[in-house]
Amino acid sequence: MTENQPKKPSKSDRTRAQILEAARLLFAEHGYDGASIRDVAAQASIDPAMVIRYFRSKDELFARAAVVDLQLPALRVIDRSTIGETLIRRFLEIWEGAASGPGMAILLRSATSNEFAAEKLRDVFANQVRPVVAAVADPADAGRRAGLVSSQLLGLAMCRYLLRLPPVVALSHDEIIQNVGPTLQRYAVGEEVS
Amino acid sequence: MTENQPKKPSKSDRTRAQILEAARLLFAEHGYDGASIRDVAAQASIDPAMVIRYFRSKDELFARAAVVDLQLPALRVIDRSTIGETLIRRFLEIWEGAASGPGMAILLRSATSNEFAAEKLRDVFANQVRPVVAAVADPADAGRRAGLVSSQLLGLAMCRYLLRLPPVVALSHDEIIQNVGPTLQRYAVGEEVS
DNA sequence: TCCATTTGTCAACGATCGTTGACTTTCTAG
DNA sequence: CTAGAAAGTCAACGATCGTTGACAAATGGA
Numbered sequence: 001m002t003e004n005q006p007k008k009p010s011k012s013d014r015t016r017a018q019i020l021e022a023a024r025l026l027f028a029e030h031g032y033d034g035a036s037i038r039d040v041a042a043q044a045s046i047d048p049a050m051v052i053r054y055f056r057s058k059d060e061l062f063a064r065a066a067v068v069d070l071q072l073p074a075l076r077v078i079d080r081s082t083i084g085e086t087l088i089r090r091f092l093e094i095w096e097g098a099a100s101g102p103g104m105a106i107l108l109r110s111a112t113s114n115e116f117a118a119e120k121l122r123d124v125f126a127n128q129v130r131p132v133v134a135a136v137a138d139p140a141d142a143g144r145r146a147g148l149v150s151s152q153l154l155g156l157a158m159c160r161y162l163l164r165l166p167p168v169v170a171l172s173h174d175e176i177i178q179n180v181g182p183t184l185q186r187y188a189v190g191e192e193v194s
Numbered sequence: 195m196t197e198n199q200p201k202k203p204s205k206s207d208r209t210r211a212q213i214l215e216a217a218r219l220l221f222a223e224h225g226y227d228g229a230s231i232r233d234v235a236a237q238a239s240i241d242p243a244m245v246i247r248y249f250r251s252k253d254e255l256f257a258r259a260a261v262v263d264l265q266l267p268a269l270r271v272i273d274r275s276t277i278g279e280t281l282i283r284r285f286l287e288i289w290e291g292a293a294s295g296p297g298m299a300i301l302l303r304s305a306t307s308n309e310f311a312a313e314k315l316r317d318v319f320a321n322q323v324r325p326v327v328a329a330v331a332d333p334a335d336a337g338r339r340a341g342l343v344s345s346q347l348l349g350l351a352m353c354r355y356l357l358r359l360p361p362v363v364a365l366s367h368d369e370i371i372q373n374v375g376p377t378l379q380r381y382a383v384g385e386e387v388s
Numbered sequence: 389t390c391c392a393t394t395t396g397t398c399a400a401c402g403a404t405c406g407t408t409g410a411c412t413t414t415c416t417a418g
Numbered sequence: 419c420t421a422g423a424a425a426g427t428c429a430a431c432g433a434t435c436g437t438t439g440a441c442a443a444a445t446g447g448a
Contacts, residue, residue, distance in 0.1 A: 113306075163305055
C-alpha cells in the first residue's frame, strides 16, 4: 500500500513536473531569494497555493530543484595525458549541453548566500568530483587536487555563466579547452600540489 | 558653500562610519538580501531609521559599502617570469591581509543574485584587472588573458572564502602560490590563449 | 542662557513574502 | 448516473522588509 507506483502519468504528475521545471528555471536565473513562490507559480501558469501543495515548502521545492548529477567520466590512469581535456570537455557539456539541466547553475547561484545550497555544493564536490580525481591521484593528495580543479571550474562557471564577464563569454570552446585543459591536467596529475 | 569640508570629525561622522563598518561586515557575511537594514542597525547599536538618514536607501548603503580598490602592482615585462607569483601573492593579501577590507567578499557574495553587484564586479575587472594584464600582454589578447586570470582567482576565492571547501581552506599560502601561480603565469603571458 | 540645528527615538505605513484553510470545480470509480 | 476523491481557486494570516514622518533629546554657537 502506497508503494512506489511505477507507471502513472496522472494529471497531477504533469502539474508537478511543470512546477519543478519553472522552479529550476527561475532558481537558476535569480537564485533562491530572487525567485518567489509566486514567481514560480506564474511561470508555471498555476496558483501559488498549488506549489505548496505539491511541494511542502519553498525549501523542499528548492531541494528538489537543486538535484545535480555531474555524470563525470571515470578517469583512468591509462589515459593520463588527456585527463585535463576530458574534464573541461565534460564541464562544457554540463553547462552548455542540452541534456544536462540547470542544476549546477541553481546551486552556484544561491550558494553564496544560502547555506543549504552551499552545503549541497560541498556534497557534490565530496561525492562526485573528489572520487573521480582520487582515481588517478595519490590518495593523500586527492582532496587538494580535486579542490584546485574545482576552484578553476567553479571560477570559469562564475565568470562565463553567472557573472558573464564579456571576454570570458566570448571564449570559444576550443580556446577554453586549450587554455583551461592544461591547468586541470596539472592540478589533477601534475607535480607540485604540496 | 556646501564645499567638501576637509576636516570635521563631528559626532555624526563617527556614527556614519559605524554604520558603514557594520554594513560591510554583514554584507560580506550574508550578502545583499541576507543582511537587512535592521540587522545592520543592530550591529551598529543604532536605530534602523538612522541608517536611512545617513545613507538614503539600502541600495546606496550597499554601493558605499561595496567599494573595491585592489591596488594591484603594476606588472612589468621585465619581471616576466614572476608575474603569476606576484598576482597570487597580492590575491592572498587582498583576501586575508588586515589592511584590505572585505570589499571583494561583499561584491562576490552578492554578485550571483544582485545585478548591481555583478555590474560592479565587471567594472573591477575592466578597470583594475584588465589594464594590469594588458601592460604585459599583446593588447589583442589582454581581455581573454585577464578573463582567464579572473576565472582562476574568483574560483579560488569562491572555494576558499565563500563556499569554504575543506581541502581548499586547508591549503597553505605556499601551496596556493606554488600551484596557482604557474596557472596565472601561463594565462597572463604564456602561449596558447587563442 | 537661549535658541536653532543636529542627532536620535518611536511607531507606523505599504509592500512582499511563505503559508494556510475554506471553498469550488473537475475527474473518475462503482 | 452518482458519490467521493482529486485538482484547482481564492482570500487572508502573520511575519519581515525598506522606508517615512512626527516627535524628543542633545548639542553648540550667540
